[in-house]
Amino acid sequence: MTEAVWRLSATDLHRAYTSGKLSPVDVTRAILDRIAALNPKLNAVVHVDANGAMRAAEESAARYRNGAAYGALDGVPATIKDSLVVGGMPATWGSLLLKTNKPPVDELPVARLRQTGAVLLGKTNVPEFTVQGYTHNLLFGATGNPWNPDLTPGGSSGGAVSAVAAGFGPIALGTDGGGSTRRPAGHTGLVGLKPGTGRIARHGGFPEIYNDLEVVGLFGRSVEDVATTLCALSASDPRDRHSLSYDRAITLEDTHRHPARPRILYLPRFGGNPVEPEIVAAIDSVAETLRRAGCVVETRALPFDIDAATAALATLMPTGLAMIVDRLGGPERITPALQAMYETGKGITGAAYLAALNHAVVLRAQMAKFFRDWDAILTPAAAAQPWAKDKVYPEMIDGREAGPRAHAIYTGWVNLAGLPGLGLPADLDGNGMPIGFQLIGGYGRDAMLLALGRRYEKQAPWADRWPPGFD
Template sequence: MNAPADLFRWPLAAIARALRDGSLTARAMLSHFQDRIERLNPVVNAFAWLDPAAHRAADVSDEHLRAGRPRSELEGIPVAVKDNLLVAGQPATWGSPLYQHYRPTHDELPVARLRAAGAILIGKTNVPEFTLQGYTCNPLFGASRNPWNPALTPGGSSGGAAAAVAAGLVPLALCTDGGGSIRRPAALTHLLGFKPSTGRLARHGGFPALLLDCEVVGPIARSTEGARRLFECLAGPSPLDPSSFALPPAPAAHGVRRRIHYVDHLPPHPVDRGIQAACLQGMRRLEALGHTVTHGPLPFDVSEVDAAWSQLGGIGLALLARRDPEFAHQASPAFVDLARAGAALSAADLLACLETLQAFRRTVRAAFAGVDIIATPCSAAPPWPATEIYPGTIDGASAAPRSHAAFTGWVNACGHPAISLPVADDPAAGLAGLQLIGDFGADRALLDLAQRYETAHPWTQHWPALATAP
């Protein structure tokens, strides 16, 4: 059986129906996406490694489907896995020469759940070294490139995953988000990226948590429906992750209409005016759907948590350096320096960071008593050259190294769920994502809101020319 030539364009629900009614096999679908990867990955450099034995998992899925016993809604669906997540038997380089020969013998918890759901783990997607940068380039595999313009970056640190989904190389990707690493690449490639609440998707058995519990796993997808399918397959507590039992009941919804507060800039960081215009249009559309929209500054200060945030990565790298004597010789010099700076901090400095995080979480949760959603632009900058770490200017103004990421890091610090929605009417002319941040634990309500927006203003009809070329 051959898959239709336009299968990569199909909604995930249509693919799942075809698998269940027998008009499509998992093996044929896998071959379809592998052919696309062979043709397009040399251009976008999305995948760092492909599983040569993926067809065996597809054959097992076909057996389950023929027997009428699919293991989940992801049975037989190819899913890419970011290269900082551990998959048994597959490389996990974390984008660093330090781990270039590392092949874990176990799946970390979310990967194990994905495998048990019947998803086909097709391969590993490219990341920046230690997933601590907002573009995607490393000494092992080079730079990933944006399918909308291969001269530009797809962002980071899930840039390889975003490039893979945007180019139609795979329907879904499992990623991590420690400071916007799912949401910003999604915004820069016209995709949906979802960062769940801390603890919503249980974690265990992976690389050391450089950013503590601020880093979570989540999906990059073309549609809300695709993101929801992956989310629901992975959601639920586990005794291996005590934080997964700490979530409150879903916050009470104030009817279908939401109280949305829009924040268009975070001084002193500049924001691209095209992104601002697209996000403002997105807010008008939400208002037209019946939601109450207010405009103004963030209802809390993020400066203290930003200062603490800048120390956490160095402290985490110092732990890696302590555990592995090869770190100083194998890691790139910038990260060796950052690890040394982290090692120079004291236990009191770490405790102060933790206290700042906890205080910030209390402040943000109190602020959500007055709103249901805080909305912002997702990335403050459009895509920039693929081999540059960050854009030095945004909208003609000088930009700091993390200015492009100003809107996303604080959301990881507070632990709330957030989603990036494509809001550009013509993504070939300019890419933009609108970030919606929900109350802690209100993950499904946030997905519901995204689905209502997508139903009224669909975006999946837009594809990069690279993806649709014969």
């Protein structure tokens, strides 16, 4: 059975381990073999810890034999984005400035995943300092999309999504500072969860580059796998004050509960910003599917100022980059495109930075008021479909010139607002590439979003849809 174990979900693997039909050792070995054979086509995984993975798999197998498995993720292979710290593995953040960095201790979310018994396979590729929407750096090069290896999987969690989409483990940890779970998940046909601020406590990793906007994100091929992973990681920790907003960890039962008739605001376009018509058509179909599933889906005016939110993000991101680069020794060895962003960040005043933070406070209050009457917002995940993997961003969207963040117009404001967002697969486009959408919920409504995702998944299942050449 080892020739097809890479197709199995985390949930299926746990069942097979419990019944004795499969062993974590055989599954881990099979997936490591698959990475060795197919990763050269994608460059998704930039460090493989085969020895550590096999040791963890053997320990997991012993627990199953003794009836002492830790839980639903015990023995499940997983990859970790290279902007997260895994003890004993390189942590480069995609930068030559950190080429030799190898921290000895896991950061908190990684430690919690390890404590579940999950098998940590290795690290996945990122753009340098995770500040771009594609996945390329001077240290490891570009990552391709399994659905078309010449195209990007997006970013900054491009390596993470390419790994899951190619069968290099059923789950992955990433990060999301402006859409880096939801857009890449959409580009590769996966489920990607950006939890609300503080829902996954953080400590012991790299410095915060986006203040509290960046969170740990989760990837899988099904809502169940993502929900299971969130449950394992969602306990609060006093070292992360944001996490103390939540009185308890999420349970799987929580992720099955949603309003009987969820009220969803559908926003196919953000003002005059361009979006590819094929994407809008696919999300129109999603809206109809949700209506058939018993949801109330309406289209009204945008409930916040997208231009103000975009301006705030354009202040916070370059400033954070400048802070990190200065701390590590200067901009001489960073990606050329980032050097311009660095100079922009150096020129931003403290007053402008504080104004951007203040806008986040205003936006969060606005959205709290909005979600008194609505359960979710539905939008595309991205305004453009995947483009050439070595190109920073699509310069044209729907026949119009587009800037570096035009493809990301739908996602960054969610980070600024601190809200949870769930990326899900829609239909394939005319070129056979996945199209993604996102559902955004009120603060603290992460579990409800997953329940809503389950409701959609029942109407439009996708887990058996694999990219050609990787199926």
